Amino acid sequence: MTTYIIKRLIQALFVLILVTLIIFFVMRLLPGDPIIIYVAQTAELEAMPPEMLDKLRAEFGLDKPIVVQYANWVSGIFQGDFGTSIFYRENVSTLLLERFPVTLHLGILALIISSILGIVLGLVAAIRRGKWMDTVVTPLTYIGISIPVFWLGILLIYGFGLKLGWLPICGYTSPFDDFWLSTRQLVLPVICLALFGLAANARQMRSSMLEVIRQDYIRTAWSKGLSERNIIAKHAIKNSLIPVITLIGISVRIMLGGAVLIEIVFAIPGVGRLLVSSIFGQDYVVVQAVTFVMAVIVLVVNLIVDISYGWLDPKIQYG
């Protein structure tokens, strides 16, 4: 087990290095000179002497060879320094510390809801296969994995926000400032973000549960005269959870992508919104930092998922 974890950590580190390489060199392929764009946005390009542009370039370290720029960027990350945003003229770490908690608040709520509700619904659909719960839940899960999140957001805004007026349609408030308003503002975005994962988890839970309850050891449990509650809770759930755990790992990645769209629809000032505006503004320092942090989250979640298999299924041998 320990050797497996060490091996897996080394592998993750290797992937992480590849991630930094991909991010850095892809961003340097961006057309256009970020300095020119920044200056053009402040409308001083005409009046700006070339020496001034060079000075700005030196300020952002853009005059050095690209390999040196890469080395500087990576060593900066290890010191928690992601560079300075060309557009905001602010330290990117400060920007991230400001924006990431918002996305995490949204994302963690959605992850908890989609995991718990998805597993419970899938479980019920499986053990009451063919009954009304199953016939209602299963087709709904198909819709859940097919609906575009941004469109669902618009539907909810139209229905609950504009027509019924029950919930605010956009914005974000810190729960420490006004907990009630913050929660009301988050209801719709969290539903949107949770739905895909919820539906996917329910589908996976249903099918793996159906597979497990056909196994011999479950039949043995029945013939011993154990109660249904006992069999499901003690014998069936744990084994049918394994594929669901894998899926939760995958859905973290999908949720981070979905958060980008949802933050745009609901005007939530998280990292997704920051990322999109930085892409359009070609503020590559920010884009680099946000994509890096998102990739690290996905890598860490996958690491946890891989290691948790051992706890769930002792049959799995780590080679």
Next chain:
Amino acid sequence: MVEKNTTYTEFLEAPPHVSEWRRFTRVFFQRKLVIFGLAILVLLVITAVFATWLAPYDPYKLGTADSLLQPSMGHPLGTDILGRDTLSRLIYGSRTALMVGFISVGVASIIGITLGLTAGYFGGAVNVIIMRAMDALMSFPMILLALVVASVLGGGIQNVIIALSIAITPAYARVIHGLTLSIRENDYILAQRAMGASNIRTMLGHILPNALPPMIVQITLQLGALILAEAGLSFLGIGIKPPGAAWGSMVNDGYKYLLNNPLLSFAPGLAIMLVVFAFNMVGDGLRDALDPRLRGLL
């Protein structure tokens, strides 16, 4: 309680021979939702092919009608801010969705299959480098990777196709890689090698055909995910350039006029959902029909 409905004759008689194709169609068409999904796809292809005849108005020409007209007999879904007929744009949007979907899946599956097959077959350093690179690509959310690539390449439909192909390749490479690893261990592959077949011949002639059924399922299921990602990109304003019609950008355009005519935003979104739903259903049906473990159980 085991129900006692088996008779001895069942064990004595040999099972009637059923051809592979018959077995496939029987399982595939068993579920009504799969048939529904297939019907949507057929309708979609017909719409895309005959868009020129089906669309009542020119989807690109500006000011053919007043802007933001309410739905009426002449314009069943109303008109957008530039006076273009929404139904016509919706019909032309099916071309964008299908083209982006099919071309990216085609490109991604060719590259993904080549990489995954090579990595799995040769193993060693080749395997490590290819598969870890795929892992690295897989650690970005798909839409984010496509967003960054598309912004590097610039807008336009061909760049969206490139971006989405890159984003989806690792998924295919992983599946075929896993399949290759298990197929490679079979005796018939060993026999091939003993007979002196070349690596290319073993890979293309013997491993690939055996890996194809699960790959087809993957490809179909990913088409849905791909169309969702394309819609997301065009919703954000990256992708097909105006005046071209894409469902995602139509949702975004209509969003601003939600209180004037909600259909502007609702109709294209519904189209996206139906198409993704159809690909998911057909993919599920294919999986049930192609997976021998599930045969006869459904």
